[in-house]
Ligand code: HEM
């Protein structure tokens with residue numbers, strides 16, 4: 452049975468736990484696929500790209516063991532974040548068409564399995580970072596997990612201010628890459644944090660608008676003003692997209708990026724702002740989807756351009 456077959460017209464799921472998989476005793480591959488889904492692999496991968504950017508832009512050495520320890524350690528903590536988030540949210544995930552087929556609400560994994568997987572990955576990742584990287588990176592990675600799982604996740608039920616809180620752990624991965632490379636925090640790490648922090652607002656405002664009915668029916672508050680004020684969401688996205696342009700260019704004044712990065716960040720920043728304005732002028736599925744797509748093009752492209760330039764700077 453698929454999610455689509457039983458969802459209601461407004462996109463909400465009809466009832467929790469209504470998606471039993473036909474194979475009652477799933478094989479190993481199905482199980483592995485469920486654990487992979489628990490780790491939110493696409494978000495974890497994007498977070499790891501930002502870790503790599505932080506690491507290389509800070510001038511980190513391409514030593515295989517150090518890179519393995521950094522990526523495996525942070526990757527495990529990112530996977531733990533996804534699993535523990537789903538462990539806490541299986542009731543609301545069950546109420547939304549977008550999330551109802553996740554392993555917990557669909558009943559393919561038990562709550563205890565998710566908790567065990569999350570704790571195991573969190574402890575493993577922390578130990579790995581302590582042993583192979585440094586204390587600062589391990590401490591910041593644990594803080595990222597705690598903020599995401601135990602502050603942002605419960606706050607989603609209370610206030611749309613949750614998204615500004617969620618943007619903090621969302622912006623920390625490049626900082627983790629930076630501290631893994633250098634063992635300290637500096638202005639370059641702050642600029643990367645600023646880019647990620649500001650980038651997230653148009654990204655999640657487009658998503659919050661697209662799925663507003665699902666979020667509302669699950670009792671989650673992601674749209675500013677609870678979505679009461681029509682037309683406000685897009686203009687908030689515009690403010691953050693515009694602020695992102697000068698913030699991204701600060702990397703040049705720190706000597707991290709050069710002309711190539713300036714052109715890419717300028718052009719894509721302008722494109723991201725234009726998509727935000729188009730969404731603000733006419734909030735629709737088309738303009739929101741285009742803004743979400745622009746966010747997913749902007750981030751890796753601009754960060755890869757910065758990394759390429761940084762390699763030039765550091766030789
Ligand atoms: C408060 C901050 C954020 C919120 C509320 C948020 C929420 C979401 C949601 C709900 C989706 C699914 C959209 C869909 O199903 O159509 C999504 C997609 C995505 N997000 Fe975010 N996100 C945030 C920050 C981030 C960060 C920091 C990253 C990585 C650096 C990221 C990377 C992605 C990627 C790669 C996708 C597309 C793949 C997928 O749908 O899983 N997001 N985001």
Ligand SMILES: CC(C)=CCC/C(C)=C/CC/C(C)=C/COP(=O)(O)OP(=O)(O)O
Pocket residue numbers: 494498525528529532536592595596599603617618620621624
């Ligand atoms: C190292 C480390 C811990 C990396 C992880 C970085 C991180 C916390 C990224 C996620 C940012 C975020 C708030 C996503 C939305 O989750 P959501 O719960 O609102 O999404 P959902 O509705 O799809 O569950």
